[in-house]
Every structure is written in C-alpha cells, then in structure tokens.
Amino acid sequence: MTTANTMSRRTRSVVRPLQYLAMLGYVVFLGFPLLFLVLTAFKTPQELISATPSFLPQSLNFDNFIQAIDKANLVQAAANSLLVAVSTTVIVTLISLPAAYALARFRTKLRGVATGWILLSQVFPFILIIIPLFLVLKQLGLVDSLLGLVLVYTVWSLPFALWMLQGYIAGIPVELEEAGAMDGASRITILRVIILPLLAPGLVATSLFTFISSWNEFFFALVLIQDPALQTLPLTLARFVGAEGQVQLGQLAAASLLATIPSLVFFAIIQRRLTSGLLSGAVKG
Amino acid sequence: MSLTKQARLKSGRPMRRSKSNRDAWLLILPAMVPVVLFSVYPLAQGILLGFTDAEAGLNVETNFNGIENYQKLATNELFWNSFRIGLIWAFGVTILQFLASLGLALLLNLDLKFRWLARTLALVPWAMPPVVIAIMWRLMLNPTYGPINEGLRAVGLPGDTNWLGDFSTALPAVIVVGVWAGMPQTTITLLAGLQNVGAELHEAAAIDGAGVWQRFWHVTLPALRPIIVAITTLDLIWNFNSFALVYVLTAGGPGGQTMLPMLFAYNEAFRYGNFGYAAAMGNVMVIVIAVFLFVYLRGQARSRLS
Numbered sequence: 001m002t003t004a005n006t007m008s009r010r011t012r013s014v015v016r017p018l019q020y021l022a023m024l025g026y027v028v029f030l031g032f033p034l035l036f037l038v039l040t041a042f043k044t045p046q047e048l049i050s051a052t053p054s055f056l057p058q059s060l061n062f063d064n065f066i067q068a069i070d071k072a073n074l075v076q077a078a079a080n081s082l083l084v085a086v087s088t089t090v091i092v093t094l095i096s097l098p099a100a101y102a103l104a105r106f107r108t109k110l111r112g113v114a115t116g117w118i119l120l121s122q123v124f125p126f127i128l129i130i131i132p133l134f135l136v137l138k139q140l141g142l143v144d145s146l147l148g149l150v151l152v153y154t155v156w157s158l159p160f161a162l163w164m165l166q167g168y169i170a171g172i173p174v175e176l177e178e179a180g181a182m183d184g185a186s187r188i189t190i191l192r193v194i195i196l197p198l199l200a201p202g203l204v205a206t207s208l209f210t211f212i213s214s215w216n217e218f219f220f221a222l223v224l225i226q227d228p229a230l231q232t233l234p235l236t237l238a239r240f241v242g243a244e245g246q247v248q249l250g251q252l253a254a255a256s257l258l259a260t261i262p263s264l265v266f267f268a269i270i271q272r273r274l275t276s277g278l279l280s281g282a283v284k285g
Numbered sequence: 286m287s288l289t290k291q292a293r294l295k296s297g298r299p300m301r302r303s304k305s306n307r308d309a310w311l312l313i314l315p316a317m318v319p320v321v322l323f324s325v326y327p328l329a330q331g332i333l334l335g336f337t338d339a340e341a342g343l344n345v346e347t348n349f350n351g352i353e354n355y356q357k358l359a360t361n362e363l364f365w366n367s368f369r370i371g372l373i374w375a376f377g378v379t380i381l382q383f384l385a386s387l388g389l390a391l392l393l394n395l396d397l398k399f400r401w402l403a404r405t406l407a408l409v410p411w412a413m414p415p416v417v418i419a420i421m422w423r424l425m426l427n428p429t430y431g432p433i434n435e436g437l438r439a440v441g442l443p444g445d446t447n448w449l450g451d452f453s454t455a456l457p458a459v460i461v462v463g464v465w466a467g468m469p470q471t472t473i474t475l476l477a478g479l480q481n482v483g484a485e486l487h488e489a490a491a492i493d494g495a496g497v498w499q500r501f502w503h504v505t506l507p508a509l510r511p512i513i514v515a516i517t518t519l520d521l522i523w524n525f526n527s528f529a530l531v532y533v534l535t536a537g538g539p540g541g542q543t544m545l546p547m548l549f550a551y552n553e554a555f556r557y558g559n560f561g562y563a564a565a566m567g568n569v570m571v572i573v574i575a576v577f578l579f580v581y582l583r584g585q586a587r588s589r590l591s
Contacts, residue, residue, distance in 0.1 A: 015497070023392050023403050026385075030406040030468065036432055037421045048430060055432070099316035106309040114313070117320070122519065123574060124328060125526045127550040128567035131339075131560050132330035133323060155323040158316060216414035218529035223555055234416040238533050241420060249424060256417040267412030 041065065041253040048249050064254035074255055076229060077236040081259075084146055084232060085214040088153040092161050092210045093203065095154075100165035101191075105174065118159040130223050137224065144227050152224065153214045160213075161206050168202030169195070205270040212263045233259045334564035341558030354565035364566065366541065367549040368573070370456065374545055375525040378463035383517055385464060386471035391501075393472070394479045411469035419533035422462045423449065449535050455542045459534050466530055467523070471516050478512035479505070514585045518578060525574055546570050 040048075041064050042057040068074055103111055133152065134143065142148030172195060180190040196203075218234040225231055231239070237259060240252055335354060339347040358364055393404055410418060425431050426448040438444030448458040482505055490500045506513075528547045531537070537544035537552075546566065554563035 019392060019395060019397060022388065023397060023399065026389050026392070027403050027406060030403070030465070033421050033425050033465070034406070034409060036425060040424055095315040095319070098312035102309040102312035106306070108306055108309045110309055110313055121324065123522055123571065125547060125567050125570045126528065127547060127554065127563060128331035128571065129324065129327050131334060131554055131564050132327035136323070136327060151319070151323060155319050158320060162316065212412060218414070218416050234414050234529070237416050237420060241423065241533055249430065252420060253424065256420045260413050260417050263412045263414065264409070267408070271408055
C-alpha cells in the first residue's frame with residue numbers, strides 16, 4: 001500500500017506538468033481562433049493590409065461593427081433569421097410536447113417506430129430529402145418563402161426535440177401523476193400543475209436548442225431561399241465571403257461575431273442541462 | 286397500499302389499454318403529420334427519384350430509367366474521386382476528433398486548475414454557426430494576413446502557403462477545421478462516460494498494482510466502449526453528410542480537392558439541374574454509409590461478446 005502511494009506520488013510530480021502542458025495545447029487550439037476572430041473585428045482596414053500586421057488591434061474601435069450593421073441586408077437578414085428561428089421554436093415546442101409525453105408514458109408500438117425514425121433520420125444525406133422537398137414546396141408556392149423555411153426547420157428539428165423532451169419527461173416519477181389522480185385531479189390539471197413545472201427546465205433547454213439549430217442552419221436555406229431580401233444570416237455571411245477583400249476582413253469578422261452572439265448566449269444558459277440530457281439519452285439508448 | 290394499487294391496475298387494464306392507445310395516437314398526431322408529409326414522403330420520393338431522369342424546370346417530363354443513372358455513375362470518375370475525398374474526410378475527421386476528444390476528456394476528468402477554461406472553450410464551437418466557424422478559419426489560414434503563416438515566418442519557416450488554395454494542403458486543412466468544429470459533442474459525451482466509470486474499479490486495479498497506462502487500457506477503455514461506439518458512429522454519419530463548413534471554406538476547390546460528395550451532389554442538383562442523377566448519388570451515399578456502419582457495429586458487437 002505504502003509503496004503504491006509513494007509510486008503514484010513520484011509519477012504524479014512528473015506527470016502533472018505534462019498534463020498542464022497538454023491542457024495548454026488544447027486551450028490554444030480551441031481558443032486561439034476565437035481570440036483571433038475577435039481581434040480582427042477591431043482592426044482598421046489599414047492595420048489589416050499592413051505589411052507587418054500586429055497581433056493586437058491598435059485601439060478598441062467599433063467601426064467595423066457599425067459599418068457591418070449599416071449594411072442594410074445584415075439587419076434584414078437578422079430579422080429574417082429571428083422570425084424563422086422563433087416561429088420554428090414555438091411550433092416545434094407545441095407539437096413535440098404532447099408527442100413526447102405520449103412516447104414517455106404510454107407503452108405502444110409507436111415508441112419503437114418513433115425511436116427508429118429518429119435514428120434513421122440521422123443517416124440519410126440531406127440531398128435525398130431536399131430535392132423532393134424542393135419540388136413539393138415549389139408546387140405549394142413555398143420556395144423562396146420564409147414560411148417554407150419554417151416548415152422545413154420544424155420537420156428537421158422535431159426528431160431531436162422529441163428525443164430530448166421524452167427523456168426529461170421519463171425522468172419525472174410517474175407516481176406523482178398517480179398521486180394527483182388519486183386526489184381526484186383531472187388529467188389536464190395533473191399535466192398543468194404537476195408535470196409542467198417540473199418539466200420547465202427541460203422544456204427551456206429543448207426550445208433554446210431548437211432555436212440555436214434553426215438560427216445556425218445553412219444548407220436548407222441555401223437551397224430554398226434565392227431572394228436577397230429573404231436571406232437568413234448564415235446565407236448573407238456566406239455571400240459576403242466570396243466578395244470580401246483584405247480590407248473588409250474586419251467587417252466580416254464583426255458581422256460573424258454579431259451573428260454568433262444569440263446562439264452563444266442561449267447555449268451558455270442551457271449547456272449544463274444539455275450535456276447531462278445527452279448522457280441520459282446515450283445510456284438509455 | 287400496494288394491494289389496492291394492484292387491484293386497481295388489474296380491474297382497469299383492458300379498458301385503459303385501448304383508451305390509452307387512442308390517447309397516445311391523438312397526442313402524437315400533431316407531430317406525425319408534418320413529419321410524414323415533409324420528411325417521410327420526400328425521403329421515399331427522393332429514393333425513387335434516383336431511378337428517374339428528373340430535371341429542374343417547369344414542364345420537363347420525368348421518366349423512370351431504371352439503373353441508367355447508376356451505370357452513368359459507375360463511369361463518372363469525378364464522382365468517385367469525390368467519394369474517395371468524402372471517405373478520407375469522414376474517417377480522418379472522426380478518428381482525429383475521437384483521439385483529440387478522448388485526450389481532452391481525460392484531462393477534464395482530472396482535478397486540474399483552469400479546467401473550467403478548457404471545458405468552456407471546448408463547448409463554444411457547438412453554439413457557433415458552421416458558416417462562422419468557416420469564416421473564422423479562413424482568417425486563420427489566410428495566406429498573407431493569417432496568424433498561422435505569420436507564426437511560421439516568425440520562426441524562420443516559409444510562411445507563404447496558401448493552405449486552402451493549394452492542392453496538397455487543402456484537404457488536410459479542412460480536416461483540421463472539421464476536428465475543431467466537432468470536438469464539443471464528442472468531448473462532452475466521452476467526459477460524461479468517464480465520470481460514470483466507477484472509482485472503485487480504479488482503486489481495486491491500483492491496489493492490484495496496475496499502472497496508470499494499464500488502468501486506462503484495462504479499466505477505463507472497456508467501460509467506455511459502448512459510449513465510444515455510439516459517438517464515433519454518429520460522428521461518422523454527421524461528418525460524411527456535412528456540407529456548410531467545407532462549402533464556405535473552399536466550395537470544393539482547389540480543383541475538386543475538397544469536393545465532398547454532398548457538395549458534388551448539391552452542384553449536380555441545383556447548379557446543373559440534374560435532380561434524378563443527384564438523387565442517385567444520394568442513394569449510393571446511403572448504401573455506402575450503411576455498409577460501413579453495419580461492418581463497424583457488427584464488429585463491435587462480436588468483440589463485445591467474445
């Protein structure tokens with residue numbers, strides 16, 4: 001026992017610095033690109049094209065942000081993105097809540113079918129879905145329309161939202177509902193008074209995650225939206241990339257940062273719940 | 286108490302069953318209608334389209350043409366080249382991602398200072414739009430302004446590589462970006478798995494004289510196995526089907542060196558309007574990924590049994 005202890009202490013004094021060194025490596029790899037993006041957003045065009053660019057911007061000026069916002073289509077794109085993401089989130093939450101409850105609480109064949117579909121929907125490449133979807137939406141007049149995009153995002157985020165939500169519902173003891181029923185409460189009352197408050201954190205996490213996925217989505221928007229006035233933020237940013245010169249890198253970086261802020265804030269709120277929810281899903285599945 | 290409960294369940298069972306079945310259907314219906322209309326139906330349609338000569342345009346007639354698309358594909362060198370690139374990309378990213386994430390997860394599982402910093406940074410890519418990740422790395426890899434070349438020049442190495450524009454460096458460069466972008470899910474899943482490995486197991490192994498490396502190999506890895514299989518499977522699928530990152534980074538260039546199958550099929554469908562042909566490519570992609578998954582998962586299941 002004592003020999004084992006001294007052994008491990010000796011190895012620890014050698015290993016610890018190496019561990020910190022490895023962690024430093026990870027921090028640089030993961031953090032440096034972010035830092036560089038932020039710094040670039042504050043650099044003036046002169047600094048960007050200078051032959052000897054400095055790492056830090058010379059001053060903290062917000063010109064790039066102001067100019068990026070001044071470009072009318074960025075504000076328009078942000079409004080489009082917001083509209084699409086909020087609508088998707090509301091619709092997905094409303095229709096996945098009852099379905100998730102049914103999946104978590106009733107033992108029916110549907111459960112197996114739904115789980116199978118959720119997994120299967122991950123395997124198919126989007127190209128197989130988007131071509132017929134494009135044709136269907138075209139017939140309905142929903143190509144080049146934000147409503148069409150909301151529809152596609154709803155269907156596309158539904159499996160994951162359903163999966164997350166039913167996990168949270170399954171985590172609420174069914175005895176609570178039975179106790180309510182014994183006290184004579186109706187099913188609706190039970191759901192409203194007992195389940196909903198307990199489910200609230202999970203519901204928030206699921207909704208915010210749906211919002212983030214819709215806000216960040218690129219492929220479907222690229223195929224379905226042509227009209228510049230209807231572009232979402234990722235589309236506008238991607239178009240910006242082709243046209244950028246060295247001089248405009250600062251504005252591009254600033255616009256990218258602005259587009260990331262909403263997802264980042266929401267993600268910060270839900271990340272603990274999301275990571276624990278994922279695990280329970282992984283272990284059960 | 287338990288007796289009354291049992292009695293209640295017993296007496297109420299037949300009626301409850303059928304009623305609860307109907308309730309379940311009613312509750313699931315609102316979610317099922319859009320999924321069937323805009324996901325199941327298009328998917329079935331998409332698979333069928335792969336056997337037609339469908340083209341973009343309003344009044345173009347569509348006919349079934351059997352396996353003609355696949356005969357054409359079989360001799361389409363560009364497609365197979367793109368397929369090869371797609372496999373290198375998917376396996377390269379998945380394997381490197383797994384190794385990098387496992388290392389990070391092991392570190393995060395230790396009681397190190399500044400652990401929160403590494404953990405926070407590891408999560409950020411999860412929240413970022415892929416388009417922004419691509420823009421950020423275009424800055425990093427920019428031949429004149431980018432800090433990577435800057436750093437190389439500072440230590441006296443040739444710092445004029447056009448990482449994303451050069452034939453030999455473009456694919457490795459986008460793979461590195463792919464690893465960066467996909468680290469969060471893999472790391473967090475592995476970390477959660479590590480935290481579930483019982484400390485008693487480690488202590489028992491340590492008392493039996495097992496070293497750090499032996500404990501990792503004989504205790505940690507076997508315990509993590511189901512989670513490793515699950516996350517690498519998902520990563521492989523996600524990576525093989527990924528689009529936005531590489532579309533913005535290189536758009537498939539230079540000279541098709543980073544033309545992933547998804548980009549190739551997208552161009553075929555929405556640039557050249559060959560819907561049927563592009564759907565056929567999608568079908569081939571599904572089959573190939575399904576074969577890989579089958580072989581991998583069966584291999585895993587077998588070695589777990591033995």
